[in-house]
């Protein structure tokens with residue numbers, strides 16, 4: 101097995117930078133530079149030198165094989181974060197025989213191979229590194245802590261018990277008074293199916309937290325949508341003008357509202373029009389608005405045509421500086437009512453995000469659907485009587501297999517490259 105090394109902290113000038121070395125030669129390599137090593141898990145201050153040349157004064161931290169992030173023997177060099185210092189130490193490590201630079205995600209891949217993390221935890225770690233909002237951070241940390249594994253283990257234990265009950269009836273099929281295990285088997289299958297169905301239902305909310313919610317501003321031409329978007333975004337993202345029909349394309353602004361990632365959409369003003377280009381804009385506006393998680397209807401004294409608010413959508417009156425109506429009044433021009441609008445959006449999003457469970461991505465959905473389908477077959481076979489026991493047992497095994505794939509225990513080799521390619525070097 102290779103010994104790998106990489107800068108674990110971000111590239112560029114910094115106060116301190118951490119270089120991580122993992123593999124059988126990790127301590128030897130660190131000793132080459134530091135002379136002596138501190139006790140494992142105790143930080144020690146050392147002068148790093150290579151071939152007599154002084155590189156830096158560093159804090160060195162060693163982890164024993166089997167008790168490190170990767171599971172390998174690990175050494176960390178906490179050095180000064182100067183670009184030149186980092187280059188000099190990386191260059192020195194490159195000169196040591198048997199060491200090579202780590203590929204993106206390779207430390208985490210070792211952690212997976214050494215069973216320090218399961219595949220869902222790896223995804224959680226990837227999400228944690230990408231997290232920009234509080235909701236994303238909390239969700240990712242929960243997954244990194246092993247929440248998926250705990251749930252899957254519970255389901256798997258139930259399926260193993262159901263399988264064992266069925267196997268027992270196959271083995272003792274000749275007995276005079278066979279015990280009917282099907283009620284207990286069905287109960288176990290139904291418990292797991294219900295759990296999976298629940299997690300499938302909650303997955304949409306978790307995906308929204310991970311990817312961000314889409315919030316579309318809709319209204320008639322000239323209602324002040326683009327002005328409102330710019331005010332909320334704090335920059336001139338969209339063109340505004342006194343001419344009705346200014347916005348044609350959907351304008352997207354990424355922002356954070358109440359700890360949630362949001363893509364705020366400005367859309368073309370809605371009206372029937374003979375202008376070919378504007379009509380395309382209106383179609384796009386309607387499509388995106390319908391697909392959005394939340395719509396903000398910006399009224400200008402008249403109803404918005406072509407689309408109606410769905411339950412939970414926000415309806416507000418614009419240009420509050422000129423006229424006030426019943427309900428929430430906002431003005432992109434003066435900023436009036438924007439705090440209340442943001443609070444209202446925040447409240448809606450926290451409602452939409454509330455149902456999130458621990459399954460967070462399409463891969464989880466596919467695996468759970470596969471398991472769910474296999475459980476339906478198992479249920480059918482059990483109901484059709486004991487001569488179908490072999491088939492029921494096989495379906496249960498398939499369901500357990502699909503669940504194990506969630507944790508990366510089976511059937512995922514082809515996925516790993518894709519998952520790790522999104523990691524940064526040093527993770």
Ligand SMILES: Nc1nc2c(c(=O)[nH]1)N(C=O)[C@@H](CNc1ccc(C(=O)N[C@@H](CCC(=O)O)C(=O)O)cc1)CN2
Nearest residue numbers: 108118120161163164166167168169170171176216225
């Ligand atoms: N300096 C440093 N800080 C870091 C990391 C690191 O690798 N190095 N991490 C990198 O992501 C995170 C912490 N994650 C870690 C996870 C496991 C172990 C570890 O040594 N695990 C052993 C021992 C566990 C224990 O003592 O309780 C093990 O699991 O066997 C270390 C760091 C964030 N901070």
Ligand SMILES: Nc1nc2c(ncn2[C@@H]2O[C@H](COP(=O)(O)OP(=O)(O)OP(=O)(O)O)[C@@H](O)[C@H]2O)c(=O)[nH]1
Nearest residue numbers: 321322323324325326327341345346347369432433
């Ligand atoms: N008084 C006042 N004028 C506003 C306000 N918001 C926008 N306006 C003006 O209304 C006109 C239209 O503003 P936009 O933001 O371009 O309107 P829009 O809804 O994006 O229009 P379309 O892109 O054509 O659909 C511009 O002249 C703005 O200056 C507001 O809150 N108060």
Ligand SMILES: [Mg+2]
Nearest residue numbers: 325326346347
């Ligand atoms: Mg506009």
